[in-house]
Amino acid sequence: MIAPLDVTLLPPGLRARHIEGINGLRLHLLEAGHEQSDRPLLLLLHGFPELAYSWRKVMPALAAAGYHVVAPDQRGYGRTEGWSAEYDTDLAPFRMLNLVRDALGLVAALGHREAAAVVGHDFGSPVAAWCALLRPDIFRRVALMSAPFTGVPPLPLGEAPRPRPADVHAALTALGRKHYQWYYSTPPANAEMWQAPQGLHAFLRAYYHVKSADWTANRPFLLAGWTAGELAKLPRYYVMDLDRGMAAQVAPEMPTEAAIAACRWLPEAELRVYSDEYARTGFQGGLNWYRCRTSGLFEAEAEVFAGRTIDIPATFIAGASDWGTQQVPGALERMQRAACTRMEKVTLIPDAGHWVQQEQPEAVATALLEFLRS
Incomplete structure (x- = not known):
């Protein structure tokens, strides 16, 4: 145990x-x-x-x-x-x-x-x-x-059939993009992060960095609706490039050694706790939560x-x-x-x-x- x-x-x-x-x-x-x-x-x-x-x-x-x-x-x-x-x-x-x-x-x-x-x-x-x-x-x-x-x-009982919404994922594919939650639901996602080419620790460093206030491009604004054109305005850690896994997606935003040394909210010793734990378990347990959502099974x-x-x-x-x-x-x-x-x-x-x-x-x-x- x-x-x-x-x-x-x-x-x-x-x-x-x-x-x-x-x-x-x-x-x-x-x-x-x-x-x-x-x-x-x-x-x-x-x-x-x-x-x-x-x-x-x-x-x-x-x-x-x-x-x-x-x-x-x-x-x-x-x-x-x-x-x-x-x-x-x-x-x-x-x-x-x-x-x-x-x-x-x-x-x-x-x-x-x-x-x-x-x-x-x-x-x-x-x-x-x-x-x-x-x-x-x-x-x-x-x-x-x-x-x-x-x-x-909502419970759809007794309602007239609603028109099927446009397939936002097909439309995203046409734009060369994909939604991260549906990527997380695919079989390769776990291995692509767990065995990231840059190493698991470096992957997590880039991932935590790009979603933090340290990444100055994070300036949220209202989106008009759940359409491919609007979703494509999201940062690429949310609506990814079609041909990239998450490790490859965040790799270009890896902070410099100086920026890592200056990171007070997640110094290397604390990041090591995460990377050591995920090196042992992988990510599939958490990814299965996303699969419950995207599959609609429940x-x-x-x-x-x-x-x-x-x-x-x-x-x-x-x-x-x-x-x-x-x-x-x-x-x-x-x-x-x-x-x-x-x-x-x-x-x-x-x-x-x-x-x-x-x-x-x-x-x-x-x-x-x-x-x-x-």
Whole structure:
């Protein structure tokens, strides 16, 4: 069995451990504020390609404010065991409702009846949203980060057949482009990143760099709609060149040695934690989440909850330089207008891109604590 993450890699006050029997997983987590049993729980859910480790810089401040702060390596990631790393595997364990079940099992195993808030970043954001939508009695507040939640798909029963929308992917192909989520759903994607020609560590350095505020070309703006012409305006780490994998796509944006040395939010020793973990596991576990989305296999299951909204207090936090807020045209507005009925605030943090809790941890901790105290 895999040992917990070495505590010397963590800020003071954080510990790493495993909990057995969480929905079939041996779940690895980081936690802070665990010394007292009566503290309210904060559950922090990471995205792709990150780990529980991505929360390391905000956890001490949240614990100092009186919370029991827990960040798991989610199913398919890091030192959590009990999931398949194969492409040809059953995708059902990676579907959204089962990820919510993972979170529920963890709350119970930690000895809590509820969580003061569930916080999700990137692909952790829809997991947090579904936790809030399905079990508001357990998850009392929700903070969504970098990826707006647009709501539950509608139930099409009794409606006249809708005209089929134009195939945006065929249109993108005609433009020599492809959408990254559909690329992530292909068999070669894992190996092309895991065995990147420039090396896994260098690939991750370029990938984290190009989606951060350090890459000065990140200046998000509104897109008019989900059309190939509009999507082609996105940076190429979102709508890629047709003939490139992700490792090749980000390689030209590799920062200089001087820029790497100057990177305070992700120095080489901290990046090495990610590259060592992904060198061991590969990326397929996380990529299977994308395949659940792009395949549509579990959309009918989600339609059971059509019409439901998130009715607990909610907030949204992202970097001001994060294209994640605009990659789905209209998503930010739909989240505020329809999906979340008690959206208290949208906070766009200056000098931060997609990795907002790593790039500007103090500002994120402040925004979360203001929300929790509101």
